[in-house]
Amino acid sequence: MLLTLDDVCVRADGQQILGPVSIALQPRTLTAVVGPNGAGKSTLVKAMSGEIHPAAGRVRLDGDDVATLAPAILATRRAVLPQASAIAFPFTVFEIVQLGLRQRGGLDASARRRIVAEALAIVDLARFGDRLYPSLSGGEQQRTQLARVLCQIGAPVETGRAKLLILDEPTASLDVRHQVDVLAVARRFADAGGAVVAVLHDLNLAAGFADRVLLMQSGRIVADEAPEPLLAGGQLADVFGIRMVVLRPAGWLRSAVLPDFPSLALSG
Amino acid sequence: MSAGEASVAAHRPAGDRSLQQAVAIALLAAALVFVCILAIGVGPAALPPGRVLAILAAGPHGTAYPLGDTVIVWQIRLPRVLMGALIGATLALAGAVMQGLFRNPLADPGIVGVSSGAALGAVAMIVLGGGPLAPVALLLGPYALLVAAFVGGLLATLVLYVIATRGGLTSVATMLLAGIALGAFAAALTGLMIFGSTDTQLRDITFWSLGGLGGLTWTKLFVTAPVMLAILVAAPVLARGLDALVLGEAEAFHLGFRVQRLKRLAIFLVAAATGAAVAVSGSIGFVGIVVPHLLRLAVGADHRFLLPASALGGGVLLVLADMGARTLVAPAELPIGIITATLGAPFFLWLLLQRRALTGV
Numbered sequence: 116m117l118l119t120l121d122d123v124c125v126r127a128d129g130q131q132i133l134g135p136v137s138i139a140l141q142p143r144t145l146t147a148v149v150g151p152n153g154a155g156k157s158t159l160v161k162a163m164s165g166e167i168h169p170a171a172g173r174v175r176l177d178g179d180d181v182a183t184l185a186p187a188i189l190a191t192r193r194a195v196l197p198q199a200s201a202i203a204f205p206f207t208v209f210e211i212v213q214l215g216l217r218q219r220g221g222l223d224a225s226a227r228r229r230i231v232a233e234a235l236a237i238v239d240l241a242r243f244g245d246r247l248y249p250s251l252s253g254g255e256q257q258r259t260q261l262a263r264v265l266c267q268i269g270a271p272v273e274t275g276r277a278k279l280l281i282l283d284e285p286t287a288s289l290d291v292r293h294q295v296d297v298l299a300v301a302r303r304f305a306d307a308g309g310a311v312v313a314v315l316h317d318l319n320l321a322a323g324f325a326d327r328v329l330l331m332q333s334g335r336i337v338a339d340e341a342p343e344p345l346l347a348g349g350q351l352a353d354v355f356g357i358r359m360v361v362l363r364p365a366g367w368l369r370s371a372v373l374p375d376f377p378s379l380a381l382s383g
Numbered sequence: 384m385s386a387g388e389a390s391v392a393a394h395r396p397a398g399d400r401s402l403q404q405a406v407a408i409a410l411l412a413a414a415l416v417f418v419c420i421l422a423i424g425v426g427p428a429a430l431p432p433g434r435v436l437a438i439l440a441a442g443p444h445g446t447a448y449p450l451g452d453t454v455i456v457w458q459i460r461l462p463r464v465l466m467g468a469l470i471g472a473t474l475a476l477a478g479a480v481m482q483g484l485f486r487n488p489l490a491d492p493g494i495v496g497v498s499s500g501a502a503l504g505a506v507a508m509i510v511l512g513g514g515p516l517a518p519v520a521l522l523l524g525p526y527a528l529l530v531a532a533f534v535g536g537l538l539a540t541l542v543l544y545v546i547a548t549r550g551g552l553t554s555v556a557t558m559l560l561a562g563i564a565l566g567a568f569a570a571a572l573t574g575l576m577i578f579g580s581t582d583t584q585l586r587d588i589t590f591w592s593l594g595g596l597g598g599l600t601w602t603k604l605f606v607t608a609p610v611m612l613a614i615l616v617a618a619p620v621l622a623r624g625l626d627a628l629v630l631g632e633a634e635a636f637h638l639g640f641r642v643q644r645l646k647r648l649a650i651f652l653v654a655a656a657t658g659a660a661v662a663v664s665g666s667i668g669f670v671g672i673v674v675p676h677l678l679r680l681a682v683g684a685d686h687r688f689l690l691p692a693s694a695l696g697g698g699v700l701l702v703l704a705d706m707g708a709r710t711l712v713a714p715a716e717l718p719i720g721i722i723t724a725t726l727g728a729p730f731f732l733w734l735l736l737q738r739r740a741l742t743g744v
Contacts, residue, residue, distance in 0.1 A: 166633050190639025200631050203487055204684035209398025214630065217623055218639040228396050244398035260630075267638060 123172035133158040142277035145305040147321035150331030193279035194268035209244040215266030234262035253288035271309030282313040298324040404688035411695035463599045467705040468698035475697025477656035478671020483625035484649040492657040493668035495562025499569035501661035504535020533658030622686035669727020
């Protein structure tokens with residue numbers, strides 16, 4: 116097991132906002148976390164990343180308690196793509212991306228440049244190196260951050276140890292093609308031996324790229340299934356409070372899900 | 384991107400400004416040496432740069448030049464110019480670190496009340512040093528004013544940080560407004576101290592608060608300079624952490640930094656730098672905001688570059704300002720704070736307008 120959560124609870128201001136939650140994630144998997152706003156998705160991934168410490172229970176990365184690992188060690192084993200983040204200073208895209216390499220030793224200048232250039236190419240920003248980050252669009256900023264995170268995490272497996280990539284709403288401000296591109300990058304990371312956890316709002320992206328979907332509601336995981344059975348069952352509609360239509364276009368290997376607008380219009 | 388392009392990019396990637404930054408640091412260092420030599424030559428007895436260099440090379444007891452010139456260069460102008468360079472460097476560095484800490488280019492010890500806190504500490508030491516604070520003053524000797532200003536600056540920075548930052552996010556509006564309130568409160572307490580001071584203390588306070596570098600001697604320099612040099616040498620340790628902090632507190636943690644320790648160090652450094660500068664020369668405003676901002680615009684925001692470059696640029700700016708202070712109304716002397724504020728305040732307003740154009744708020 117790469118990451119295990121045992122009866123993890125998170126409290127804020129005396130309120131239980133997450134848990135108890137128990138999960139185990141294996142290498143070579145991409146796990147999507149879905150659920151309505153306020154269901155605790157971000158809190159869950161913050162507990163996974165070690166950013167917040169659980170009030171009860173344990174988060175273990177490769178057997179080590181995340182709460183007691185030094186941040187510098189943790190940073191070599193897992194990386195986190197944050198939700199949109201604003202930067203007030205005129206850094207270039209290149210400079211932001213190479214921040215991901217700052218804690219990685221044993222790289223000379225040319226190796227660093229090569230890694231940054233590769234990461235920028237992966238997120239389709241090859242020619243954006245000298246653009247100033249604050250001048251980019253929201254989607255370009257998010258892809259820049261992904262390139263930085265890819266620089267930080269490096270290879271999906273290193274010295275026999277698989278790494279964890281946590282993506283908190285990686286597709287939030289991306290156009291549809293780049294949404295697919297970014298999740299394809301995540302998928303390749305998982306297929307190469309790493310593990311990925313992605314908070315997603317788009318159920319079709321979750322169904323298209325994830326091996327496993329965690330459905331959250333009110334701080335708990337209410338379903339933990341492969342995408343197809345989850346779409347087939349009626350639970351999504353219950354949790355999101357909106358009727359869903361599940362389709363299987365001819366020639367597709369997976370189902371697609373659509374919110375049922377007309378009924379909403381009629382009921383409204 | 385094809386493999387061919389990738390290898391070209393690896394050779395000289397766009398957006399990598401490390402070379403320009405190294406050149407800029409070298410140029411700033413050269414500029415600092417140049418303005419120092421120039422400033423040593425400027426005054427009632429004007430000395431051309433070549434002569435200044437020769438006298439400096441001959442040493443404080445050199446005999447190749449008239450004794451008067453040697454004394455002017457070595458005993459009067461050199462300590463003053465060196466102190467000016469150090470104060471400018473410390474102020475600009477404090478500004479750059481504080482802006483990194485608050486993740487905002489408008490944070491400056493002078494604007495958000497840290498300097499006022501340091502000034503309150505210094506005045507309290509002057510007024511109470513003979514009374515309630517006598518044991519402390521005795522214990523610290525010549526360092527009493529310095530330490531008092533540091534404590535005042537530290538308290539102000541801590542209060543400001545606690546008020547303006549919630550859950551890792553700093554509200555700019557809260558920071559600026561809290562800074563105004565904090566500055567006003569410190570100024571009121573300072574006024575109260577002055578109200579209760581004796582005539583001698585009042586004289587000390589007046590001399591100190593006028594700022595300026597007049598009457599600076601080697602003895603005074605030896606008290607403060609080591610502290611400032613230590614700050615200047617220690618600051619680059621923070622550079623990598625401040626770069627990570629630019630992304631956000633959570634992101635800095637994800638990148639492997641101990642964020643709480645980083646913030647504590649930054650706060651300590653800002654307070655120490657501001658305290659040291661204020662203890663010597665009173666409040667000199669705007670150096671900490673003008674220099675880092677211009678450098679970020681021109682050459683880049685990377686703190687590994689910005690911190691040393693700001694220090695050098697701050698030194699250049701303050702030596703030039705002091706040159707102006709000595710010559711503009713000669714034989715009288717302007718307080719140096721007047722010069723930096725005259726240049727800096729309009730700059731700050733321009734900065735605000737620019738931000739408004741950019742963000743619409």
